[in-house]
Amino acid sequence: MSVLRPAATMVVGFTLIVGLAVPAILTQLAGAVMPRQAGGSLVERDGRVVGSALIGQNFTGERYFHPRPSATSAPDPQDSSKAVDAPYNAAASAASQRGPTSQVLLDAVKERVAEAGPVPVPGDAITASGSGLDPDISPENAARQVARVARARGLPEERVRAIVAENTTAPALGFLGAPRVNVLGLNLALDTAR
Amino acid sequence: MTLLGWAQIASVLALVLAAAVPLGRYIAAVAGGRVAWLRPVEVLLYRVAGIDPARGQDWKGYALAMLAANAAGFVLLFAILRLQGVLPLNPQGLSGMSSWLAFNTAVSFVTNTNWQAYSGEVAASYLSQMAGLAVQNFLSASTGIALALAVSRAFARGGVRELGNFWADFTRVTLYVLLPLAVVLGLAFVALGIPQTFSGYVTATTLEGAEQTIPLGPAAFQIAIKHLGTNGGGFFGVNSVHPLEGPNAIATALQIWAQAVIPFALCLTFGRIVGDIRQGRALLAVMVGFVVLATAAIYAAEAAGNPLLTALGVDPAMGNMEGKDIRFGLPLVALFTATTTGASCGAVNAMLDSFTPLGGLVPMFLIQLGEVLPGGVGSGLYGILVFALIAVFVAGLMVGRTPEYLGKKVQAREIKLAMLAVLILPTVILGFTAVSVVLPTAASSIQDAGPHGLSEMLYAYTSAAGNNGSAFGGLTSDTPWLNTTLGIAMLLGRFAYAVPVMAIAGSLAAKAKAPDSAGTFPTHGPLFAGLLAGVILILGGLQFLPALSLGPIAEHFTMLAGKTF
Numbered sequence: 001m002s003v004l005r006p007a008a009t010m011v012v013g014f015t016l017i018v019g020l021a022v023p024a025i026l027t028q029l030a031g032a033v034m035p036r037q038a039g040g041s042l043v044e045r046d047g048r049v050v051g052s053a054l055i056g057q058n059f060t061g062e063r064y065f066h067p068r069p070s071a072t073s074a075p076d077p078q079d080s081s082k083a084v085d086a087p088y089n090a091a092a093s094a095a096s097q098r099g100p101t102s103q104v105l106l107d108a109v110k111e112r113v114a115e116a117g118p119v120p121v122p123g124d125a126i127t128a129s130g131s132g133l134d135p136d137i138s139p140e141n142a143a144r145q146v147a148r149v150a151r152a153r154g155l156p157e158e159r160v161r162a163i164v165a166e167n168t169t170a171p172a173l174g175f176l177g178a179p180r181v182n183v184l185g186l187n188l189a190l191d192t193a194r
Numbered sequence: 195m196t197l198l199g200w201a202q203i204a205s206v207l208a209l210v211l212a213a214a215v216p217l218g219r220y221i222a223a224v225a226g227g228r229v230a231w232l233r234p235v236e237v238l239l240y241r242v243a244g245i246d247p248a249r250g251q252d253w254k255g256y257a258l259a260m261l262a263a264n265a266a267g268f269v270l271l272f273a274i275l276r277l278q279g280v281l282p283l284n285p286q287g288l289s290g291m292s293s294w295l296a297f298n299t300a301v302s303f304v305t306n307t308n309w310q311a312y313s314g315e316v317a318a319s320y321l322s323q324m325a326g327l328a329v330q331n332f333l334s335a336s337t338g339i340a341l342a343l344a345v346s347r348a349f350a351r352g353g354v355r356e357l358g359n360f361w362a363d364f365t366r367v368t369l370y371v372l373l374p375l376a377v378v379l380g381l382a383f384v385a386l387g388i389p390q391t392f393s394g395y396v397t398a399t400t401l402e403g404a405e406q407t408i409p410l411g412p413a414a415f416q417i418a419i420k421h422l423g424t425n426g427g428g429f430f431g432v433n434s435v436h437p438l439e440g441p442n443a444i445a446t447a448l449q450i451w452a453q454a455v456i457p458f459a460l461c462l463t464f465g466r467i468v469g470d471i472r473q474g475r476a477l478l479a480v481m482v483g484f485v486v487l488a489t490a491a492i493y494a495a496e497a498a499g500n501p502l503l504t505a506l507g508v509d510p511a512m513g514n515m516e517g518k519d520i521r522f523g524l525p526l527v528a529l530f531t532a533t534t535t536g537a538s539c540g541a542v543n544a545m546l547d548s549f550t551p552l553g554g555l556v557p558m559f560l561i562q563l564g565e566v567l568p569g570g571v572g573s574g575l576y577g578i579l580v581f582a583l584i585a586v587f588v589a590g591l592m593v594g595r596t597p598e599y600l601g602k603k604v605q606a607r608e609i610k611l612a613m614l615a616v617l618i619l620p621t622v623i624l625g626f627t628a629v630s631v632v633l634p635t636a637a638s639s640i641q642d643a644g645p646h647g648l649s650e651m652l653y654a655y656t657s658a659a660g661n662n663g664s665a666f667g668g669l670t671s672d673t674p675w676l677n678t679t680l681g682i683a684m685l686l687g688r689f690a691y692a693v694p695v696m697a698i699a700g701s702l703a704a705k706a707k708a709p710d711s712a713g714t715f716p717t718h719g720p721l722f723a724g725l726l727a728g729v730i731l732i733l734g735g736l737q738f739l740p741a742l743s744l745g746p747i748a749e750h751f752t753m754l755a756g757k758t759f
Contacts (some may be wrong), residue, residue, distance in 0.1 A: 003258055003259050003262035004262065004266075005243060005244050006243035006244065006259065006262070006263075006361050007244050007259070007262035007263045007266040008238065008266050009242045009243035009244075009606055010239065010243060010263055010266070010361065010364065011263065011266040011267050011270055011329075011332075011333070013239050013242065013243075013743055014271070014329060014332060014333060015270065015325055015329045017235070017373075018285050018328070018332045018368065018373060018376075018419075019324055019325035019326070019329035020313055020324070021418075022323050022373065022377065022415070023328070023390075023412050024416045025416075026377065026380055026381070026390060026447055027390050027391060027392060027412050029381070030384040030390040030391075030414065031390070032380065034384050034385055036387070037384050037385060037387050037388075037389075038389055038390045038391050038414075039389065039391050039393065039410070040389045040391070040408055040410045040438060040505075041387050041441075042394060042396060042408070043295060043399070049396060049397075049398040049399070050399060050400060050401060050723075051398045051399055051401075051406060052396075052407070052408050052437075052438070054387055054437040054438055054441050055406075055408060055437050056437070057398075057400045057401070057402075057404075057406055058199060058400070058402070058404065058412075059401070059402060059709065060402065061402060064401065064402070065593065068520075072509075086732075088406065089407075090406050090407055090408050090409060091315065091316070091395070091407035091409060092313060092315065092316050092317065092431065093260055093285045093313070093430055093431045093432040093435075093436050094431065095432060095435070095517045095545040095547075095548065095667065096486065096516065096517065096545075096548065097517070097545060097547040097548060097641060097666070097667040097668035098516065098517075098547070098548055098641075098642065098668065099256060099547060099548065099642040099644075099646035099649070099650075099666075099668065099749070100502065100516075100548065100549070100550050100551060100646075100753055101502065101513070101551075101642075101644060101645075101646055101752060101753050101757065101759050102306070102642050102643075102646065102758070103643075103758045103759060104757065105516065105548075106502055106503070106506070106758055109506055109508065110506050110539075113506050113507045113508065116298055119342070119506055119507030119508075119509075120507055120508060120509035121507060121509060122509050122511075122512060123499070123503075123508055123509060123510070123511070123512035123513065123514075123515040124515050124520055125594045126503075126508055127503075127514075127516040127517075127518075128510075128516060128517070128545050129514040129515075129517070129518065129519045129520075129546075129606065130432060130435035130518050130519050130542075130543075130545045131432045131435045131436050131437055131519055132432070133436065133437050133697050134437070134519040134520060134521075136519070136521055137520065138512065138519040138520055139511075144720050160465050171523070172442060172443045172444050172607055173444075175198055175201055175202060175205075176205075176443040176444060176447055176523075176526070177202075177442065177443025177444075177446075177522055177523045177526060178443075178520055178521060178522065178523035178524075179543060180520045180521050180542060181453065184401070187401055188401070190400065
């Protein structure tokens, strides 16, 4: 039939053009001009990759600022057909996907509020992020953790507060997006602070 | 809601409209064959394909060519997804998709839906993403734009049979419109932090000594076309919420721009093709009006927060943050959500399943209104033209005149076909949802109890039939039942809509184009825009009201009453 040849030609031809040639050239170009961004904005310390500046990671120790709750999971090492909680598992991004009237959500929030100290608690501190990998916390959330981190590190609160301020990003162009504190950047700065 | 929030929304929308004007003019030039800076590539494709781009096709020939191109795309993509385990560019060693999942995914990307029953970083190799899924992101978008150009030509002149050449439109739109925009946007995305590499995933050792696997891939270019083509399928599982897919507020603003600019521009292209730019502006005004209202509704609902959480001691100042990352802020989440569902894109920068009931109702309703506000690239334009025909028909009934649109008499045949197209959506959405909530194998996919569970299922078929692709993600959709029926819903929503529309175009093209007279109902003013908005709301929306009442609206009131499930 007369449409088969053009249909096959177009699909194969465009696969070669927009599916292989152009992205291959673009990948080379991006890697040459912007290797850091093209490679996932990796962060190294002492020559070892400790994470990506864009991806959150889990912190539970007293000495570190803690990220938001994360709903990511991983296969159970005992039984790979089941999943177990694995916060900040970047190999499988996920959200809780719980609806606003879900009892499961409310139970989780209740537990987190109880752990989070005095109420009212900032919204980001007790809700799971959309990616499960949110690299940021709100400045309000960070401020509530200053005293704990300062105590654990034996640093003056003023000093910790200053490091938080240095790692706080204002909205882009002064008005786009929300103010935020990058948790990995902040904790890296703390590790080198004295 | 804050003034600063509205400043964000207004400035992004202003950039979209500012770009839509020249882009609309440019697409009209491409459609007229007046752009030729990749002429050698274009000619080579025509020569191998054995076609003459100057030879016009009637509506049947045009539609048949469109179906053939899409069928070929489906076959190739299905094969790549099944065979990805033995194909190159698979550094993670992922295995081939099951046939259910490959069917669903291939249909999904060919129909410009990009419903994803898989998670990108877990189940799709770099080759599948780049040379499979991303190619269909281009081609399904070109398909939609080509159809819209053909339909536009039906109104341009009188007494013609031919609507253009599908292969020429398809090739030119891909080469001259989508490809250059995607290259520029892709590079901008890399600069903002989206990866573009063939390296495998990186294992990092976190500060607390744990191992973290960081997924990578040739993502930026694919994400550029994913928005420009209103496809919406994420490179990574959680789509544009993923920090590597939506690294910051500028990136999310650019993605909003990209997913809205071509649908808006095509209204102006239409105005140029029919020789009266005011006609395009009237359609554009209706679309923009709905987008602004929807954004306001989502913004208000999400900023108010979840009263059930407030009662537990949560500060409501940040709004409803479950399922949202911090960096974008609520205003850009609201605008993203309104444009992604209004425009049949389906990308998300926050998880809709965790929106407040009313915040989640708005995106679902925008899809149910027919994906015309502004709708997918091309499909939005031909969709709103169907509503425009019905609007002049309604106006004609009121005054007892034979309705006309742009000098073309609208008669029984066109209205029958228009109603056939418009009825596809409610039939497929409500029919499949009704069956799926009573059928145990289907209903077991629902995650949340109570009215929210119905919303999850209703949203899935709404998204599939509307070729949107966003989801209430709690639903477990990778099952044989849902993969198959959602696949069928996508096919019907795309092709059972497009073919009647092409038949309307063929019928209208053949009619004489009557000059304006004193009795002509002007279709470029506020009166027509208001009538069109009313027809979209009543005809598109009313049949979904009972289902929405049992889902999100019921959930809203139970939430206010403090009841949980």
